[in-house]
Amino acid sequence: MRWKTILLQYCFLLVTCVLTALEAVPIDIDKTKVQNIQPVESAKIEAPDTGLYYDEYLKQVIDVLETDKHFREKLQKADIEEIKSGRLSKELDLVSHHVRTKLDELKRQEVGRLRMLIKAKLDTLQDIGMDHQALLKQFDHLNHLNPDKFESTDLDMLIKAATSDLEHYDKTRHEEFKRYEMMKEHERREYLKTLNEEKRREEESKFEEMKKKHENHPKVNHPGSKDQLKEVWEETDGLDPNDFDPKTFFILHDVNNDGFLDEQELEALFTKELEKVYDPKNEEDDMVEMEEERLRMREHVMNEVDTNKDRLVTLEEFLKATEKKEFLEPDSWETLDQQQFFTEEELREYENIIALQENELKKKADELQKQKEELQRQHDQLEAQKLEYHQQMEQKKLQQGISPSGPTGELKFEPHI
Numbered sequence: 325m326r327w328k329t330i331l332l333q334y335c336f337l338l339v340t341c342v343l344t345a346l347e348a349v350p351i352d353i354d355k356t357k358v359q360n361i362q363p364v365e366s367a368k369i370e371a372p373d374t375g376l377y378y379d380e381y382l383k384q385v386i387d388v389l390e391t392d393k394h395f396r397e398k399l400q401k402a403d404i405e406e407i408k409s410g411r412l413s414k415e416l417d418l419v420s421h422h423v424r425t426k427l428d429e430l431k432r433q434e435v436g437r438l439r440m441l442i443k444a445k446l447d448t449l450q451d452i453g454m455d456h457q458a459l460l461k462q463f464d465h466l467n468h469l470n471p472d473k474f475e476s477t478d479l480d481m482l483i484k485a486a487t488s489d490l491e492h493y494d495k496t497r498h499e500e501f502k503r504y505e506m507m508k509e510h511e512r513r514e515y516l517k518t519l520n521e522e523k524r525r526e527e528e529s530k531f532e533e534m535k536k537k538h539e540n541h542p543k544v545n546h547p548g549s550k551d552q553l554k555e556v557w558e559e560t561d562g563l564d565p566n567d568f569d570p571k572t573f574f575i576l577h578d579v580n581n582d583g584f585l586d587e588q589e590l591e592a593l594f595t596k597e598l599e600k601v602y603d604p605k606n607e608e609d610d611m612v613e614m615e616e617e618r619l620r621m622r623e624h625v626m627n628e629v630d631t632n633k634d635r636l637v638t639l640e641e642f643l644k645a646t647e648k649k650e651f652l653e654p655d656s657w658e659t660l661d662q663q664q665f666f667t668e669e670e671l672r673e674y675e676n677i678i679a680l681q682e683n684e685l686k687k688k689a690d691e692l693q694k695q696k697e698e699l700q701r702q703h704d705q706l707e708a709q710k711l712e713y714h715q716q717m718e719q720k721k722l723q724q725g726i727s728p729s730g731p732t733g734e735l736k737f738e739p740h741i
Contacts (some may be wrong), residue, residue, distance in 0.1 A: 413480035427474035534608035546654035547621035585637040
């Protein structure tokens with residue numbers, strides 16, 4: 325279905341960059357009949373989690389729009405620019421009443437969810453008297469001024485927000501990886517401070533040995549080069565390297581038969597290269613670094629091949645890339661172990677931030693401990709008052725000749741001797 329390819333490719337397949345933890349996609353094809361591949365009508369593929377805080381809302385809106393015949397026909401003819409520009413959103417005015425009603429309900433549910441999130445956050449901050457309507461302005465994937473109706477403005481805002489957020493996702497991932505590496509180094513150095521001189525030298529020696537072991541790996545082919553693709557052709561697809569054909573390769577690895585290589589399908593091509601450098605059984609190999617390497621490889625190939633920057637590779641784009649000199653004679657590929665992730669100055673700044681955060685957490689912990697102690701003091705005081713009152717009442721009953729009661733108020737009958 326072409327229309328779903330267009331919309332979901334940009335609002336969903338655009339976001340498969342978040343699936344960095346996936347293994348290579350299995351290819352269930354009889355390699356002896358590779359020349360006679362027939363398009364397969366695949367079962368419905370579950371859309372990947374985009375990582376966006378409005379992911380479920382995005383999926384539900386697209387699922388509902390899919391049920392409208394008019395909108396579906398418009399999407400079949402739409403291109404990426406029409407979707408991104410918002411021109412397609414105007415077609416929402418022509419969808420059926422049944423679809424609009426469902427969209428209205430989805431929006432009301434989403435607004436309600438966001439209000440609950442705001443309330444939960446304010447409760448943790450012990451803030452009161454805040455205007456929820458004003459706070460809804462921070463969410464730019466829907467029109468907060470009309471919380472009950474899903475309008476063309478809402479579809480336009482949803483597409484533009486998803487497009488913008490997802491296009492910045494790779495940058496965010498790189499920043500998170502850099503923080504991860506700095507934290508790892510920070511914790512290593514802090515641990516060394518706890519050791520005596522002899523143990524510290526042993527630990528440093530072990531660290532350097534593990535670095536050398538990790539760096540001692542086979543040559544990694546340049547991602548997207550002929551050598552790299554031929555290796556996949558031979559070792560993954562089980563085909564004769566002398567018969568390598570770019571067009572057949574594209575068809576084989578277009579797993580869902582939609583006419584594109586999306587980011588998930590591209591990342592699957594790099595598994596063989598990554599296995600040369602990373603092994604989950606090895607202590608010296610960090611799987612977080614492996615996923616960062618996968619992300620860098622995919623970004624590089626997209627920059628080289630995806631000429632219209634829609635984050636999808638067509639057969640035409642793929643074949644043109646195989647005609648370039650870089651495809652046949654690529655530069656060497658530098659793996660992460662050949663690069664520096666941060667400077668000493670950046671690490672010091674990061675450690676200062678950590679120290680400030682730790683101080684804040686300690687202050688909050690101290691405050692909570694004081695509150696706990698005060699509550700316990702009040703509880704003990706109330707229990708003492710309760711016991712004193714009970715004793716006074718028992719004394720009064722004895723003076724009046726009334727049988728005493730237990731601590732919970734039940735009457736005690738003492739037999740006469």
